[in-house]
Amino acid sequence: MSKYECNHHMTGFLKELPKCEHHVHLEGTLGPDLLFPLAARNNVQLPSHFPKDVESLNKRYSEFTDLQDFLNFYYIGMSVLIQEQDFFDLAWAYFTKAHADGLHHAETFFDPQGHVERGVSIDVVVRGFERAAQQAEKELGISTRLIMCLLRHLPPKDGLATIESARPYYKAGTIHGLGLDSAEKPFPPHLFEECYKAVRDSFPEVGLTAHAGEEGGPEFITNSLDLLNVTRIDHGVNSFQDEDLLKRLAKNQTLLSLCPLSNVKLQVVKDVSELPIQKWLDFGVPFSINSDDPAYFGGYILDNYIMVHTRFGFDLKTWCKIAANGVNGSWISDARKKELLEKIDQVYTKYQPLIEA
Numbered sequence: 001m002s003k004y005e006c007n008h009h010m011t012g013f014l015k016e017l018p019k020c021e022h023h024v025h026l027e028g029t030l031g032p033d034l035l036f037p038l039a040a041r042n043n044v045q046l047p048s049h050f051p052k053d054v055e056s057l058n059k060r061y062s063e064f065t066d067l068q069d070f071l072n073f074y075y076i077g078m079s080v081l082i083q084e085q086d087f088f089d090l091a092w093a094y095f096t097k098a099h100a101d102g103l104h105h106a107e108t109f110f111d112p113q114g115h116v117e118r119g120v121s122i123d124v125v126v127r128g129f130e131r132a133a134q135q136a137e138k139e140l141g142i143s144t145r146l147i148m149c150l151l152r153h154l155p156p157k158d159g160l161a162t163i164e165s166a167r168p169y170y171k172a173g174t175i176h177g178l179g180l181d182s183a184e185k186p187f188p189p190h191l192f193e194e195c196y197k198a199v200r201d202s203f204p205e206v207g208l209t210a211h212a213g214e215e216g217g218p219e220f221i222t223n224s225l226d227l228l229n230v231t232r233i234d235h236g237v238n239s240f241q242d243e244d245l246l247k248r249l250a251k252n253q254t255l256l257s258l259c260p261l262s263n264v265k266l267q268v269v270k271d272v273s274e275l276p277i278q279k280w281l282d283f284g285v286p287f288s289i290n291s292d293d294p295a296y297f298g299g300y301i302l303d304n305y306i307m308v309h310t311r312f313g314f315d316l317k318t319w320c321k322i323a324a325n326g327v328n329g330s331w332i333s334d335a336r337k338k339e340l341l342e343k344i345d346q347v348y349t350k351y352q353p354l355i356e357a
């Protein structure tokens with residue numbers, strides 16, 4: 001299926017290209033190599049049907065049939081996270097790995113309800129993640145944003161209670177966004193109107209996004225825009241089925257956070273070449289390229305960029321446009337945007353003679 005080569009210089013270019021990640025679940029960076037030691041350290045009993053070692057767990061991860069099949073493992077996986085240090089270690093490992101991939105800005109999701117329902121307080125979760133984010137800013141130069149997601153398979157009133165408990169963190173600017181994840185099709189966006197309104201009314205500066213159009217149709221995207229007032233869509237793959245929607249996304253420059261390897265692993269598409277990337281470029285719909293749950297789907301951000309290159313073979317100008325769209329769609333200051341856009345130009349100037357001369 002690989003139509004285009006990603007040679008040494010092209011890989012160097014994609015690595016150095018300043019990348020922004022907008023769709024990574026911190027709990028989805030928990031790989032089998034950390035899962036078993038943490039289960040032992042915290043005395044967590046894994047279910048009897050759960051694979052017993054790293055190799056068999058990795059094998060099972062290569063066989064996901066759909067989103068729900070993955071989510072069943074994702075929620076068991078996160079059950080080994082108990083102490084503030086666990087959350088710190090997890091996020092710090094992600095930041096260092098992504099930094100080595102050329103990541104400059106990270107907007108990371110987390111799922112407090114997946115922890116609170118096990119008796120781990122939101123304070124423990126947020127403190128661990130916040131400390132890792134601060135260290136990433138200081139030691140790695142990565143700018144960061146923390147986006148709290150609501151689990152759509154839980155009742156919206158549980159979502160409202162979660163928002164209440166997060167109020168101090170929204171107020172302090174520790175949490176910067178609201179998202180919506182978990183099983184999509186049985187739990188459409190309209191269920192969460194009140195939750196989004198609660199955050200919008202109290203914290204108008206907070207960024208709003210929602211998973212939509214991963215397994216759900218384009219109406220999940222339209223309804224997220226109309227009813228939840230989101231300014232970003234996570235996944236958004238099925239937008240390709242509705243040209244009016246594509247025009248709307250382009251007109252408002254609404255960013256889609258695409259996750260190519262995830263879409264293949266969860267059988268949204270058979271191959272990355274089937275993703276509507278060229279259509280989005282033709283319509284002027286901005287998108288970024290992301291890892292979603294890298295420990296489960298076999299690749300971090302650079303692996304996703306490289307996979308897209310092997311299927312679409314974009315020239316450097318197109319890659320710079322994709323990276324710039326990621327910068328412009330980020331929830332960061334204009335000064336930070338300018339800094340990252342200038343870096344993109346520098347990387348282009350360095351690699352253009354090596355690759356396209």
Ligand code: HPA
Binds near residue numbers: 292
């Ligand atoms: O891709 C996803 N979709 C929905 N819920 C999720 N939770 C983690 N990753 C995902």
Ligand SMILES: [Zn+2]
Binds near residue numbers: 025181211234
């Ligand atoms: Zn996701």
